[in-house]
Amino acid sequence: MVNHDGISDSFDRALARSASRRFLLRSGMALGGLAAAAPLAARASGVSSGLTPSASTQDDVAWAEAPVQFVWVDTAEPTSIDPALVQDTSSFSVTRNIYEPLVEIDPSKLELIPALATEYSASEDGKTYTFKLREGVTFHSGNAFTGDDVKETITRLQAINQGPAFLVANVTDVTVVDPLTVTITTKDPDPFLPAHLVKIGIVSAQTIAANPDDDGNARSWFAENADGTGPYKLDSYERGTKISLSKNESWWRGWEPGSIDEVSFLWATETSTRVQMLEQGEADLIGWTPPTEAQRVGSSDGFSLVPWSTFDTDPAIYINTQKAPTDNLSFRKALAAAFDYQAFVDYNQGYATTPTGPVPPDFPNGAQDLTPFAQDLDAAQQHLTESGIDPSSVELDFVVPSGYASFSFAATVLQESASQLGITINISEMPWAQMLELYKNPPEAANFTAFAQSPFGLDPIQFVSQFYVTGAVYNMAAYNNPDLDAKVAQAAITIDETERASILADVQHTVVNDAVNIWACRPQTLDAVPNHVKGYVMDPTDYRWATKFYLIRIAQH
Amino acid sequence: MAAFIVRRALWALLVIWAVSLITFSLSHIVPADPAAFAAGLGATKSQIESIREEMGLNRPLVVQYVDYASGIARLDLGDSIRTRHSVMDDVRKFLPATLELIVVSFLIYLLLSCLFGLLAALNPRSAIDLLVRITVISGSAIPVFWLAIVLQLVFYSQLGWLPIGGRIGVHDSPPPSVTGFYTIDSLLDGDLGLFKTVAVHLILPVTTIVLSLLAVGTRLVRATVLEELQKPYVRVAASKGLSERRVLFVHVVRNTLNPIITVTSIQLAYLFAWTILVEAVFSWPGIGLYAYNSFQAVDYNPIMALAILLSVAFVLINLVTDILYPLIDPRIKRS
Numbered sequence: 001m002v003n004h005d006g007i008s009d010s011f012d013r014a015l016a017r018s019a020s021r022r023f024l025l026r027s028g029m030a031l032g033g034l035a036a037a038a039p040l041a042a043r044a045s046g047v048s049s050g051l052t053p054s055a056s057t058q059d060d061v062a063w064a065e066a067p068v069q070f071v072w073v074d075t076a077e078p079t080s081i082d083p084a085l086v087q088d089t090s091s092f093s094v095t096r097n098i099y100e101p102l103v104e105i106d107p108s109k110l111e112l113i114p115a116l117a118t119e120y121s122a123s124e125d126g127k128t129y130t131f132k133l134r135e136g137v138t139f140h141s142g143n144a145f146t147g148d149d150v151k152e153t154i155t156r157l158q159a160i161n162q163g164p165a166f167l168v169a170n171v172t173d174v175t176v177v178d179p180l181t182v183t184i185t186t187k188d189p190d191p192f193l194p195a196h197l198v199k200i201g202i203v204s205a206q207t208i209a210a211n212p213d214d215d216g217n218a219r220s221w222f223a224e225n226a227d228g229t230g231p232y233k234l235d236s237y238e239r240g241t242k243i244s245l246s247k248n249e250s251w252w253r254g255w256e257p258g259s260i261d262e263v264s265f266l267w268a269t270e271t272s273t274r275v276q277m278l279e280q281g282e283a284d285l286i287g288w289t290p291p292t293e294a295q296r297v298g299s300s301d302g303f304s305l306v307p308w309s310t311f312d313t314d315p316a317i318y319i320n321t322q323k324a325p326t327d328n329l330s331f332r333k334a335l336a337a338a339f340d341y342q343a344f345v346d347y348n349q350g351y352a353t354t355p356t357g358p359v360p361p362d363f364p365n366g367a368q369d370l371t372p373f374a375q376d377l378d379a380a381q382q383h384l385t386e387s388g389i390d391p392s393s394v395e396l397d398f399v400v401p402s403g404y405a406s407f408s409f410a411a412t413v414l415q416e417s418a419s420q421l422g423i424t425i426n427i428s429e430m431p432w433a434q435m436l437e438l439y440k441n442p443p444e445a446a447n448f449t450a451f452a453q454s455p456f457g458l459d460p461i462q463f464v465s466q467f468y469v470t471g472a473v474y475n476m477a478a479y480n481n482p483d484l485d486a487k488v489a490q491a492a493i494t495i496d497e498t499e500r501a502s503i504l505a506d507v508q509h510t511v512v513n514d515a516v517n518i519w520a521c522r523p524q525t526l527d528a529v530p531n532h533v534k535g536y537v538m539d540p541t542d543y544r545w546a547t548k549f550y551l552i553r554i555a556q557h
Numbered sequence: 558m559a560a561f562i563v564r565r566a567l568w569a570l571l572v573i574w575a576v577s578l579i580t581f582s583l584s585h586i587v588p589a590d591p592a593a594f595a596a597g598l599g600a601t602k603s604q605i606e607s608i609r610e611e612m613g614l615n616r617p618l619v620v621q622y623v624d625y626a627s628g629i630a631r632l633d634l635g636d637s638i639r640t641r642h643s644v645m646d647d648v649r650k651f652l653p654a655t656l657e658l659i660v661v662s663f664l665i666y667l668l669l670s671c672l673f674g675l676l677a678a679l680n681p682r683s684a685i686d687l688l689v690r691i692t693v694i695s696g697s698a699i700p701v702f703w704l705a706i707v708l709q710l711v712f713y714s715q716l717g718w719l720p721i722g723g724r725i726g727v728h729d730s731p732p733p734s735v736t737g738f739y740t741i742d743s744l745l746d747g748d749l750g751l752f753k754t755v756a757v758h759l760i761l762p763v764t765t766i767v768l769s770l771l772a773v774g775t776r777l778v779r780a781t782v783l784e785e786l787q788k789p790y791v792r793v794a795a796s797k798g799l800s801e802r803r804v805l806f807v808h809v810v811r812n813t814l815n816p817i818i819t820v821t822s823i824q825l826a827y828l829f830a831w832t833i834l835v836e837a838v839f840s841w842p843g844i845g846l847y848a849y850n851s852f853q854a855v856d857y858n859p860i861m862a863l864a865i866l867l868s869v870a871f872v873l874i875n876l877v878t879d880i881l882y883p884l885i886d887p888r889i890k891r892s
Contacts, residue, residue, distance in 0.1 A: 071727050087597030161607040240842030268840040276714045433594035433855035456599050
C-alpha cells in the first residue's frame with residue numbers, strides 16, 4: 001500500500017506511548033472475546049516490539065512549523081456533533097477527533113488499543129467488565145475525567161436511544177467502583193462489548209449536569225458545543241459554513257512535530273468542487289473522491305494514490321426471498337451463478353476483488369473456506385432448469401436507491417447477465433427513504449435492490465445480523481431462517497473463540513448456499529493524498545471514512 | 558390603496574393555507590420512512606421508533622396536520638429530522654445567504670438587461686445588436702449547473718483569480734450578524750478587507766445567475782423599446798424639439814417599464830426555486846442547499862416550510878408588483 005510507512009509511523013508512535021502504560025487483559029474470557037477481533041496475545045506483546053523500526057522512518061522529514069493549519073472538505077455538513085446522535089460519516093469526522101472512547105481501534109492494524117481505559121478484565125460469566133481508567137485526563141472544559149463520565153455517557157446514550165445506542169443495548173448497569181474504576185454489566189454475555197465501546201465517545205458528566213434542558217440530557221447544549229477529552233477541541237461552529245477545531249495542547253497522548261494545530265471543516269456537495277480544491281491546494285484532504293478522479297489526481301505531481309483495502313461489499317444485491325419468482329432457491333442460485341463478477345473488477349479498474357461471502361476472510365470470524373464467486377453460465381442454466389421456472393414467463397424488477405453509481409451499475413450488470421438466461425429485469429430508481437418504506441412489505445417490494453455492506457467496528461455478529469436475521473431493518477432480502485437466527489443469537493453469547501468462529505462460519509455458508517445476496521464486489525477505496533500529508537489513515541471499520549487528524553503530520557511544502 | 562393591500566393580504570393567507578394543506582398531503586402521501594433514514598445504518602427498530610415518536614410521525618395524519626397548521630400560525634414550522642434544529646432557526650440561518658445572492662444578482666441583472674436592451678434597441682441590426690444577442694442567448698442556453706462548473710474550472714482552477722465557492726475564505730470568520738448579508742454586515746463592522754472577500758466570493762455565483770437570466774431581460778427591453786419608438790408620441794415629442802435623451806429616458810423608458818416589471822417579477826420568484834442548483838455547485842450555504850439536502854432525506858418539515866416560503870415569496874412579489882403598476886402608469890390607477 002502506497003504511503004504505508006507514513007501511516008503506521010505516527011500511529012505507532014502514539015501507540016508506543018500507550019503501550020508503555022501496559023494494556024492488559026486479565027481474564028481468559030475477555031481474551032477469547034477480543035481475540036475474535038484480532039489475536040490479542042500477539043497484539044499485547046507485539047505492540048511495543050513491533051514499533052521501533054518504523055518509528056524512525058520519517059525522522060528525516062522536515063515538518064511544517066506551528067501553527068499547522070489543515071483544511072478538510074467533506075461531502076456534507078455533519079447532521080450533528082452530539083456523540084449520542086451521530087451515525088453518519090461526515091459527523092464522525094468531527095466527533096472522533098473531539099471525543100475519545102475507552103478502547104480504540106488502531107485502523108492500520110485493526111487491533112484494539114487503550115484509550116481512556118488503561119486496562120480491563122471480564123468476569124467468568126462474560127457479563128461484567130471492569131475498566132481501569134486513565135489518570136490525569138481532563139476534558140476540554142477542565143473537568144477531570146472519572147468513572148462518573150463513563151456512567152453518564154452510557155446512561156445518556158441509552159436515554160436518547162439514537163445514533164450508536166444500539167451498541168450498548170445489552171448494557172444493564174454501569175457502576176462507579178472508585179473514581180478510576182467502573183464496571184459495566186450486560187444482560188447477556190457480550191464478548192464484543194469492548195469492540196462496541198470503541199464507537200462511544202465519553203462526554204463530561206459535569207457538563208451534562210450543568211446544561212439541563214427538557215429531557216435532562218443537555219441535547220441543546222451538545223448540538224452546538226462540545227466537551228470531550230480528545231486531541232481537538234471545538235473552537236467554533238458556524239452552521240452551514242465551517243467548523244473549526246484546535247489542538248488540545250494538554251492531550252494525554254502528547255504531540256509530534258508537524259501535527260495539525262487547527263482543522264477547518266468545510267462542505268461541498270459537488271464532487272468537482274472538492275476535487276478542484278484539493279488540486280489547488282486549498283483543501284489538504286477531501287471526503288469521498290470518485291475512483292477515476294482519485295486516480296487522475298493521485299497520479300499527478302505532488303500527490304500519491306492511496307488504495308485502501310476495506311471490508312465492504314459494494315454493492316451487495318439483495319434478492320427478495322419472499323416474492324415470486326425469486327422465492328425459488330434454484331432460481332436465485334441461477335442468477336448468482338450468471339452474474340458477471342469480473343465486470344465489477346473492471347468497473348473499479350482493477351482496484352477490487354470478488355467477495356467470497358458476506359464476511360471477508362480477513363475480517364474477524366470470516367469463513368476461510370469459501371472461494372470467490374465467479375460467473376458460471378452452465379451452472380446457472382442447470383439451476384434455472386431445476387427451478388422449473390420458464391424464464392420467458394416472468395419479468396423481474398430491480399429498484400436502485402437513487403444517487404449511487406455503483407448500485408445502478410449492479411442493476412445493469414444483473415440485467416445483462418440475466419438476459420443470457422432469457423430472464424427480463426426492469427430497473428427503476430427510488431430515494432433511499434422511500435426504499436425503506438417499500439421494503440416494509442417484502443412480497444410487494446422489488447425482486448432486487450442494492451446497497452453496500454460495511455462493518456461498523458470489529459464485531460462480526462453485528463455485521464451479519466443486520467443483513468440476515470429475520471426482521472432486521474436492513475434485511476432487504478426478507479430472509480427468514482429461524483435456524484440461522486438461533487445460530488446468530490448463540491454466537492453472540494458464545495465466549496469460546498473457536499466455537500463462535502465455527503458457528504459463524506456455518507452462518508456464512510448458509511446465506512451463501514441460500515443465495516440471499518449476490519455479493520458483487522469488494523472495491524478498494526481510492527484517495528488522492530497530497531505528498532505533504534503524512535500519516536493519514538482511513539478506518540475501514542468506521543464505514544471506511546472517518547479521519548483521525550491527530551495521526552496526520554504535515555511536511556514542509 | 559389600503560383596502561387593496563388588505564384584500565391582497567387576506568388572499569395571501571388563503572394561498573398560504575392552501576399551500577400548507579397541499580404540501581402536507583403530498584409529502585405524506587409519498588410512501589417513505591424518514592425516521593429509518595435518519596436513524597442510519599445499524600439502527601435497531603427500537604431506535605427508529607424512538608425517532609419516529611420524537612418527531613411525532615407515529616400520530617394519525619389529521620393530528621399531525623392540525624398540529625402543523627397551528628404551528629404555522631405561531632410561526633413554528635416544526636423541527637428538521639436531518640439538522641435536528643427547528644425549521645424556523647434553519648430558515649433564519651440560511652435565508653439571508655440566499656437573499657443576498659438573489660438581491661445582488663437581480664440588481665445586476667436588471668441593470669445589464671436595461672443597458673444591453675437599450676444598446677440593442679437603439680442600434681437595431683447593427684454589430685452591437687448581434688453581439689448582445691449572441692452573448693445573452695448563449696448564456697441562457699447553457700444549463701446553469703454546467704455553466705457554473707465551467708466558470709469554476711476557468712476562474713478558479715485555470716486562472717486562480719476567484720474562489721471556487723462559499724461566502725468567505727477558508728480562514729475568514731463571518732462578520733457579526735446584523736442583517737445576515739455579509740456585504741452589509743462587513744461594512745457595518747468597518748471591515749473593508751472582509752467586504753472585499755465577500756464581494757469576490759459573490760462574483761462567480763452572481764455571474765452564473767445573471768448570465769442565465771440575461772437573455773429574457775435584454776430581449777424584452779429591446780423589443781418593448783423598439784415597439785415604443787415606433788409610436789406617434791415619440792415623433793410628437795421629437796418634433797417638439799425634445800432632446801433624444803429626454804425622449805428616451807423620460808418618455809420611452811417609463812412606458813416600457815410595466816411589461817418589464819411583470820416579466821422580471823415572475824423571474825425573481827422563480828429564481829428562489831432554482832438557486833438550489835447554483836447553491837449546490839458553489840457550496841453556498843443558503844436555503845437552496847438546505848432544500849436540496851432536505852429533499853434527499855425526505856425531511857418533511859423543511860420541505861413543507863420551503864414550499865410555504867416560496868409561496869410567500871410569490872405572493873409578496875406579486876403584491877409589490879401590483880403596487881408598483883399604478884405608481885408607474887397613472888392610467889391603471891384611474892381604471
